Amino acid sequence: MGTRAAISRIYRGEISADIVGRPKIWYTISGLLLALSIAGLLVQGLNFGVEFKGGSVFTFKAPSASIEQVRSSVADGGAHQVIVQKAGGDWRVTTESLSSDQVTEVKTSVAKELTVPAEKVSTQVVGASWGGEIQKKAWQALLVFMILIIAYLSVAFEWRMAVAAVVALVHDLVITAGIYAWSGFEVTPATLLGFLTILGYSLYDAVVVFDMIKEVTKPLGPTSKTTYSEAANQALSSTLVRSLNTSLVAILPVGAILFIGTTLFGAGTLKDLSLALFVGMIVGTYSSICVATPLLVQFKEREPKFKQIRENIARREQSTKRAAKAKVRAGAGASAASAEDVPSDDDAGERADQDVPDVRSTVTVRKVVQSGSRQQPKRGSRQQRRGGK
Numbered sequence: 001m002g003t004r005a006a007i008s009r010i011y012r013g014e015i016s017a018d019i020v021g022r023p024k025i026w027y028t029i030s031g032l033l034l035a036l037s038i039a040g041l042l043v044q045g046l047n048f049g050v051e052f053k054g055g056s057v058f059t060f061k062a063p064s065a066s067i068e069q070v071r072s073s074v075a076d077g078g079a080h081q082v083i084v085q086k087a088g089g090d091w092r093v094t095t096e097s098l099s100s101d102q103v104t105e106v107k108t109s110v111a112k113e114l115t116v117p118a119e120k121v122s123t124q125v126v127g128a129s130w131g132g133e134i135q136k137k138a139w140q141a142l143l144v145f146m147i148l149i150i151a152y153l154s155v156a157f158e159w160r161m162a163v164a165a166v167v168a169l170v171h172d173l174v175i176t177a178g179i180y181a182w183s184g185f186e187v188t189p190a191t192l193l194g195f196l197t198i199l200g201y202s203l204y205d206a207v208v209v210f211d212m213i214k215e216v217t218k219p220l221g222p223t224s225k226t227t228y229s230e231a232a233n234q235a236l237s238s239t240l241v242r243s244l245n246t247s248l249v250a251i252l253p254v255g256a257i258l259f260i261g262t263t264l265f266g267a268g269t270l271k272d273l274s275l276a277l278f279v280g281m282i283v284g285t286y287s288s289i290c291v292a293t294p295l296l297v298q299f300k301e302r303e304p305k306f307k308q309i310r311e312n313i314a315r316r317e318q319s320t321k322r323a324a325k326a327k328v329r330a331g332a333g334a335s336a337a338s339a340e341d342v343p344s345d346d347d348a349g350e351r352a353d354q355d356v357p358d359v360r361s362t363v364t365v366r367k368v369v370q371s372g373s374r375q376q377p378k379r380g381s382r383q384q385r386r387g388g389k
Contacts, residue, residue, distance in 0.1 A: 017240070019290060020233040020297050026290035030171060033283075037178020044181045049188040050094045050126050052135055055081075056103060057124040058093040062114045065091070073113040077106030083186070097125065138192045145196065149203060157210055160299040165206045168284075168292040172202050176279045183275065190273040198280025201250070205243055205288035210296070212239050217300075220309060227313060228306040232297050236289065247285040254278045 019026075050057055058074065065073075070091050071084050079095035079102070086092070098106065103123050111118040146166060153162035176198065180187065216235040217228055226234075258274035300306055 017237060018233060019236055019240075020229050020294055023294040023298065026294060030287075030291055033175050034171065034178075037175045037181075040178040040181035041174075044184070046177065046181050047184055047186050049186045051189055052132075052187065054097050054126050056095045056098045056106075057126065058095070058106060058110065058121055059090055059124075060110060060114075060116050060121040061090055062116055063089065065114050069114065070110075073110045074106055076113065077109030078102050079106055085186075134189060134192075141196065142199075145199060153207075153210075156207075157214060161210045161296055164292040164296040164299065165203060165210070167295060168206055168287040169199055169202055171287050171291055172198060172280055172283045175283050176276060179279050180275065185272055185275055188272045190270070191276050194273045194276025194280065197277060198284055201281055202284030202288060205246070205285055206292045208243065209236060209239055209288055209293055212236070213293070213296070220306070222308060222312055224309055225313065227310050228300050229297050232293065232300075236293055240289065243285060243289060247281055251278065251281050254281065 056079075062070065067084050067086075070093060071082050074082050074084075074093050074095065079098065081094075081096045083094040084091065085094075095106070103125070107118050107121045107123065110116055110121055146169070149169070150159075150162045150166060153159075153165055173195065176195065180191070185191075212235040213232045217231045220226065220228060220231060254274050254277045257270055258278050301310070
């Protein structure tokens with residue numbers, strides 16, 4: 001019940017997480033992820049597909065064959081770098097670039113060992129020059145995309161927001177590429193499409209947050225009681241649930257393609273696209289909230305306007321504290337003075353003893369001793385005592 005109540009309060013916006021106020025935590029997490037990703041790129045490296053490095057591709061159907069049997073049949077034909085994938089009901093085998101005679105030998109070996117007709121084995125030879133052209137076009141597309149992002153954010157918002165958004169985009173690209181390297185997935189043209197898609201998604205999430213921050217921080221002035229950091233954190237908290245819901249709705253179908261489609265239905269090259277989208281959407285949501293926004297706040301807090309607001313707020317807080325201390329001291333002084341003016345019971349007793357003279361010291365007490373017989377009055381008769389004669 002407690003967990004449900006907490007989640008409900010988060011969705012209603014009643015709980016505000018201090019995300020902007022803890023930049024060191026988010027930067028540490030991002031630093032670890034970046035270090036792990038760069039290590040994967042340097043140690044493992046990206047597994048570029050035949051479309052980039054060139055090679056020969058053999059496609060055929062062999063329902064009863066295993067991966068080892070397919071790899072062995074192609075290797076027996078003279079190929080050395082054999083990569084076997086299953087795309088639906090078809091086997092897709094990639095090798096290094098082969099000559100026409102070598103291609104014929106591979107087809108003959110596959111037909112002999114897997115009992116597949118040679119004419120049913122389709123071949124495709126991709127030159128390395130075509131792969132280089134694809135890489136060139138991909139880098140050009142990425143460069144144009146980045147320039148357009150910086151120009152749009154600089155015009156619609158300001159250059160500080162553009163810098164923060166670009167840093168978040170580079171952060172997303174490096175981490176996604178590093179996970180791709182560690183996974184060993186093949187980098188195909190579909191992978192590049194996935195990378196460009198996650199850039200657009202990450203940018204969309206950052207623009208939504210920045211637009212809310214711009215609206216909330218616009219009224220801030222010298223007499224404001226809220227700093228830029230506090231206002232930005234309030235804006236981020238108001239869009240947090242929206243960002244999480246949008247990301248969750250987008251990630252679910254992509255995760256279905258990645259985990260269910262490739263496992264049960266053999267989605268083939270779709271797994272390259274789905275992995276890039278799945279990782280990129282998660283990292284993009286994180287970076288727009290925990291990387292881009294704190295970085296923007298650090299940039300803005302250095303501006304003289306917002307620095308002056310923070311100093312004014314600190315000065316007012318110090319004045320309030322000094323006034324409260326002075327009031328407490330004045331109250332304590334008045335209480336002490338009242339306590340001195342009002343005598344206590346002991347003091348009153350002492351003063352009473354001082355004011356009243358000691359009678360025993362002024363009066364002489366003499367002891368009189370009777371001598372002789374005691375003279376007692378006569379009592380009379382009973383009737384006389386009763387009022388008779």
